[in-house]
Amino acid sequence: MNKIRVAFFAEILAEDFDGAVRTMYQLINRIDTARFEYLFIYGSGPDNIGTFDTFRVPHINIPVNAGYSLALPKRVKAQLNQKLKEFAPQVIHISTPSYLGNFALSHAESNRLPVLTIYHTHFISYVDYYFKYTPFLISPIKKRIAKGHKSFYNRCNKIYVPSTSIQQELAVMGVMESRMQLWKRGIDTQLFNPVNRDKRVIERLTGNQNPTIMFASRLVWEKNLETLIAIYEKFRERGKQVNFLIVGDGSARQVCEKRMKTAIFTGKVNHHHLASLYASADVFLFPSVSETYGNVVAEAMASGLPCVVADGGGSKDFVAHGKDGFRCSPYDANDYVEKLETLLNNKPLAHHFATECIKHISQLSWAALAKTYFDDISLLVEPKVAPVTITTTLKPHAHLITSFLSARL
Secondary structure, three states: OOOEEEEEEEEEOOOOOOHHHHHHHHHHOOOOOOOEEEEEEEEEOOOOEOOEEEEEOOEEEOOOOOOOEEEOHHHHHHHHHHHHHHHOOOEEEEOOOOHHHHHHHHHHHHOOOOEEEEOOOOHHHHHHHHOOOOHHHHHHHHHHHHHHHHHHHOOOOEEEEOOHHHHHHHHHHOOOHHHEEEOOOOOOOOOOOHHHOOHHHHHHHHOOOOOEEEEEOOOOHHHOHHHHHHHHHHHHHOOOOOEEEEEEOOOOHHHHHHHOOOOEEEEOOOHHHHHHHHHHOOEEEEOOOOOOOOHHHHHHHHOOOOEEEEOOOHHHHHOOEOOOEEEEOOOOHHHHHHHHHHHHHOHHHHHHHHHHHHHHHOOOOHHHHHHHHHHHHHHHOOOOOOOOOOOOOOOOOHHHHHHHOOOOO
């Protein structure tokens, strides 16, 4: 049986780097090498990815977000074209509408190859944060990003989107609904599980037995950290004896520590420690509206931790308001405080939410999602699937988002 050859393009493939890369590795680690042959083309990442063929593209770091980088395929255009010619892919997988993503899309069009892409990062949601000091630029930049997304994604055969909210937003931008497919994210319920509950884990960090409100994410301003800080301040003003546990690291950490003086900052932790913290805290707080999916919300819910989240972005799709958690007006600190206090003061309700959370998340299976992906890859190479034939040239719109090409959750 001839193997199906897939060229997989991604900016970053450093395992466990962020939610987007973890999603990619859920697929990478499930590749059936008897059916598929993959070529991985990426900027930042390991020297090798299993036994698969790889091609490293020069990349530059993005100053506003430490650790994130942008691949520059033009620097190795001749070598990359030769590599692709030798590999002769039948399907192109694209992770990001960046310079590398546009290079991959152009190659696919030139060679009449089908394209599958996963929508990992909701770039347009970052504009308000990165251009808050130049508000006159926000509207035109959003319009240009929306136009770029419409042009880029409408040239792909299949677009996996993580939530109905994101699907609706892309449709408003003009992305064809017929090309979008709802493809959520799985969760490792063996790792993220209520069985990990151990209050001593929290007590060792806090030094007390007060209720603990947990937040987990990269500490960057587009995660709506200003609202997080405002919530903390309101609890302090009311004299409430609660712990704020902040899990994660990022460029905004130092400022957050100064403004949340009594909060506990753990920095980045490994998955097993994170699973234990989720299961042992009392409520999960997540005000971010910039998520395409919100992996941390799924992890918290799988751990039996009731959630109070922003009613915005992909994260809100997890929470059925009043059934397994609360959704709040995204920037209204008082709304969050009210819902948090309700859960902290009403143990039966918190227990009910926790039970419903576990039921909800247990339906998400990486095995099933991976099967869908590999089945779709196979279908894309069948003759009955028409290849992309559009030949119009799209100038990469990555230069519009270079300054905030960061989050992938």
